[in-house]
Amino acid sequence: MPTRRDMTGKICLVTGASSGIGRATALALAREGATLIGVGRDRVRCERSAEAIVRASGNYKVEFWQADLSSQEEVRGIARRFHAVHPRLDLLVNNAGGRFARRLTTAQGVEMTFALNHLGHFLLTLLLLERLRQTGRARVVNVTSAAHRACPGIDFYDLNLKREYDGRRAYAQSKLANLLFTYELARRLAGSGITANAAAPGNVLSRFSLNNGLGSWLSHIAGSLKSGRLVGPRRGARTVLYLAWAEEVAGKTGGYYADEREASSSPASYDQAAAGRLWRASLELTGLADQAQEGRLP
Numbered sequence: 001m002p003t004r005r006d007m008t009g010k011i012c013l014v015t016g017a018s019s020g021i022g023r024a025t026a027l028a029l030a031r032e033g034a035t036l037i038g039v040g041r042d043r044v045r046c047e048r049s050a051e052a053i054v055r056a057s058g059n060y061k062v063e064f065w066q067a068d069l070s071s072q073e074e075v076r077g078i079a080r081r082f083h084a085v086h087p088r089l090d091l092l093v094n095n096a097g098g099r100f101a102r103r104l105t106t107a108q109g110v111e112m113t114f115a116l117n118h119l120g121h122f123l124l125t126l127l128l129l130e131r132l133r134q135t136g137r138a139r140v141v142n143v144t145s146a147a148h149r150a151c152p153g154i155d156f157y158d159l160n161l162k163r164e165y166d167g168r169r170a171y172a173q174s175k176l177a178n179l180l181f182t183y184e185l186a187r188r189l190a191g192s193g194i195t196a197n198a199a200a201p202g203n204v205l206s207r208f209s210l211n212n213g214l215g216s217w218l219s220h221i222a223g224s225l226k227s228g229r230l231v232g233p234r235r236g237a238r239t240v241l242y243l244a245w246a247e248e249v250a251g252k253t254g255g256y257y258a259d260e261r262e263a264s265s266s267p268a269s270y271d272q273a274a275a276g277r278l279w280r281a282s283l284e285l286t287g288l289a290d291q292a293q294e295g296r297l298p
């Protein structure tokens with residue numbers, strides 16, 4: 001059993017906390033006495049999750065903020081709200097995510113999988129960096145997937161996937177982006193006290209892929225069952241929580257974890273040139289390039 005650091009009063013923000021792995025993570029953190037800010041997209045699911053987590057944990061320092069994290073405007077709104085209310089951030093869990101069978105775009109014209117699974121969290125993390133720095137020992141946990149292995153590399157010539165769209169490929173690319181981002185963030189924050197690691201939760205029974213219809217959800221579940229490993233959200237949250245609170249990983253950064261153990265991710269995920277290129281492209285796409293130029297970002 002990993003040794004847990006005391007989470008009492010630790011300020012934790014979990015995205016995608018209104019369902020599945022994020023909700024299980026949020027509940028476990030609330031049970032340990034954390035001050036919890038959950039973010040979700042659906043207002044009703046946010047309200048119900050907040051009520052259920054308070055009831056089950058007896059912790060009243062739980063609130064849910066509704067936002068569509070594929071919208072950069074709404075991500076900026078969450079960051080502004082956080083800055084206005086909380087002096088520091090001890091733990092950021094970038095968990096919200098999805099797969100989209102059909103190609104969708106955001107109001108800004110960015111392909112939805114890339115916008116939600118990668119860009120929204122890239123932007124949120126950089127906007128909250130100052131609050132993470134206040135802590136001295138803050139942790140960033142990005143939720144990726146073993147599915148990243150299906151992507152041999154980011155297609156920088158078609159980040160918006162205009163040429164040919166395949167939902168599974170788009171998902172795999174976004175989960176590879178999660179890893180490239182995690183490793184690059186860890187390199188850029190080396191020595192800052194802030195650690196960045198990635199967790200693969202395994203195959204989890206959740207609402208994942210239900211947005212594509214019941215048939216798609218059932219085929220996702222059937223595929224997971226066939227692979228022999230389908231776990232509930234609580235089990236799926238274990239590696240995320242390990243990275244969030246285990247003393248064993250204090251100070252460890254730039255790692256990929258599955259089953260509460262450090263593991264190797266795909267060769268493509270260790271491509272530092274690709275990580276640097278993705279970082280620069282993400283700065284441009286989120287309007288942060290000027291701040292970076294002025295040296296205000298790592």
Ligand SMILES: NC(=O)c1ccc[n+]([C@@H]2O[C@H](COP(=O)([O-])OP(=O)(O)OC[C@H]3O[C@@H](n4cnc5c(N)ncnc54)[C@H](OP(=O)(O)O)[C@@H]3O)[C@@H](O)[C@H]2O)c1
Pocket residue numbers: 015016017018019020021022039040041042043045046067068069070095096097098116143144145146200201202203204205206207208209
């Ligand atoms: N399930 C698996 O087998 C599996 C395997 C590997 C990795 N993962 C990863 O685990 C993470 C969580 O997935 P899950 O299985 O727990 O799925 P889930 O039950 O569908 O939960 C997804 C969460 O993300 C939120 N979300 C989705 N779109 C959003 C948006 N535009 N803005 C804000 N929040 C949004 C959802 O909010 P609402 O409920 O309010 O819509 C929900 O809270 C994802 O990053 C996924 O890629 C899952």
